[in-house]
Amino acid sequence: MASGDFNHSRPQRKRRKMQRVTMTDVANTADVSPSTVSLYLRKPSAVSERIAIRVRRAIDDLGYVPNYVAGGLAAAGSRVVSVIVPSLRNAFFSETVSELERLLARGGLQTLVGHSEYSLDQEEALVRAALSWAPAAVVLTGCRHNDATRKLLIRSQTPVVEMWELGGDPIDQAVGFSHEQVGRHIAQRFIDQGYESAAFLGARLDEDFRAAQRSQGFLAEMEAAGVPARLIENNAPASTSNGVRLFEELCMAPVRAVACSNDMIALGVLFEAQRRGLSIPTQLALAGFGDLDFAAQMVPPLTTVRPSADKIARKVAECILSRDVSGDDESRPVEHDTGFTLVPRASG
Amino acid sequence: MASGDFNHSRPQRKRRKMQRVTMTDVANTADVSPSTVSLYLRKPSAVSERIAIRVRRAIDDLGYVPNYVAGGLAAAGSRVVSVIVPSLRNAFFSETVSELERLLARGGLQTLVGHSEYSLDQEEALVRAALSWAPAAVVLTGCRHNDATRKLLIRSQTPVVEMWELGGDPIDQAVGFSHEQVGRHIAQRFIDQGYESAAFLGARLDEDFRAAQRSQGFLAEMEAAGVPARLIENNAPASTSNGVRLFEELCMAPVRAVACSNDMIALGVLFEAQRRGLSIPTQLALAGFGDLDFAAQMVPPLTTVRPSADKIARKVAECILSRDVSGDDESRPVEHDTGFTLVPRASG
């Protein structure tokens, strides 16, 4: 990525010189010095009650809103955390971002989101932009990044958390689980049930490395057990309609059990199976990944894997927040395994 | 909200005084003045090719990453847009945020997200935090806000876009459609089909004002047509499992047609109906809202309403981006109706 890429200020909106209320205004009104106001804001207990009252009044009267931008500059580090996910349309990530935002907000941190559309170059661009905010931390999805991204991040000294995947060598901290193991567990379930043939339905496997790993684990385990298993894939998003499409393709040469990239795909399979009069699990066994809300409601309920998105979010937040108070370093890199749960249900 | 709320800098991570590469460093290396570097970054065409080359080299050699925080301070206005939605778990909003983020990024704007959990007070807190970033714009969901929020926003002179709903009096710009009309259209469809009784299944109606308006429109239209219609509601999220729950409650006194808060709820109804052996649409007609991906795949396909989340996102981005270049003011407030489409399918 060339250097000319960051033009951080195109012709800007003519913000009229509105006299924003500043800390100095507050100080004047309260008849104290600006630094005292600053101190009060950051550590109210450090100023006398008499002054605290005056400052508080001034703030309310004036409707003062602090300027984090200025604060960030002075303090050499803003209170934003940049979170970069492949896609917000994906329920896993929107769930994680949602929980993360909530948790970080408690710690006084603002969440900056970006989505890479599963592109490593796009990710690099986002990281570049993120670093321009001198963020308190950068959260990335997965442990596969291009070289420039890694270099940028390491060089910046910014705390980094990679989430939703384990196994690469972490830049700093990693929180997630092994997707290959997920695939293996599903395969094992199918093997235990005695199904004699199987397939994995995958979407965007060349971009979604985690889904690819699940498929690989699945196929490997099947092969080890001597159960014939195929991979059907395409490059469309992991949606229900794509599930229908993938399953249609699979039906040209049917199998006894099918594992899906995720629950959305599985939902598509369920519908298409209904349309074709295929009974689940009698004629076709079905498994998904994600344990999204509807999985348990399906008819029949879906066998799936619960990755606990919020557990990941909690752990990530913890990494960031704790790092934030203690200046501990050199303890990295670390991997935190949040595990996953196979949820056996009637579908397969 | 009291004044003590914003402590924008808790004991901060001890960032060692790492010598971040600054613009001055680049200037020195390239043997030009800092302002020339700044100019090059913002308007490459304004510097001579000779110097451009030197600067570019220096940037690459040094691995310079611009500091937006400093830039924002100097330019009196950062290039972030704060987007506040009720929930990111909701597919409508994650879709909108996703698209918005993409579009704004093109314009060099970073997206700051916050979710209010459908609470007006929470929203106020988020707006307060957002304004601390001197954002280029604030995007809110819906047109219902508390007084403090409105005051804060108006006072700040920040461009505001309220999305996903029309009908209130906009603070600045509004992009969306009438949810009441959505309800009426669905009702009309049911009336046209000759169903003699109906119900609306609603989740969180006292917090989700938009869903509440859909229910009101629906009920009003039904009443006008003399078709008996009931409202079944609870305070759980608008999920598939809640759809099941609401429908179970409805089944104590069945009706001929049921309209749902959204498609997730409708999916729950479909499953529960299947379990009870109720045939759709023969015995029960069903309609949703959202036209989520799976709606068209359901068995039978779901009659629903398509709000076009990305159309909203596009229009919002347009409002922000265009405002950004031309300093036009005083043209507000404006409402942009993005409309919606009733998508009739086999379910009802």
Next chain:
DNA sequence: ATGAAAGCGCTAACAG
């Protein structure tokens, strides 16, 4: 416990 002073890294007139 409070204040004075010195920047943080960059942009934006303005001069040359």
Next chain:
DNA sequence: CTGTTAGCGCTTTCAT
């Protein structure tokens, strides 16, 4: 086209 000069609003020693 390039450089000089002031800040932007806040935090942070360091005195008092």
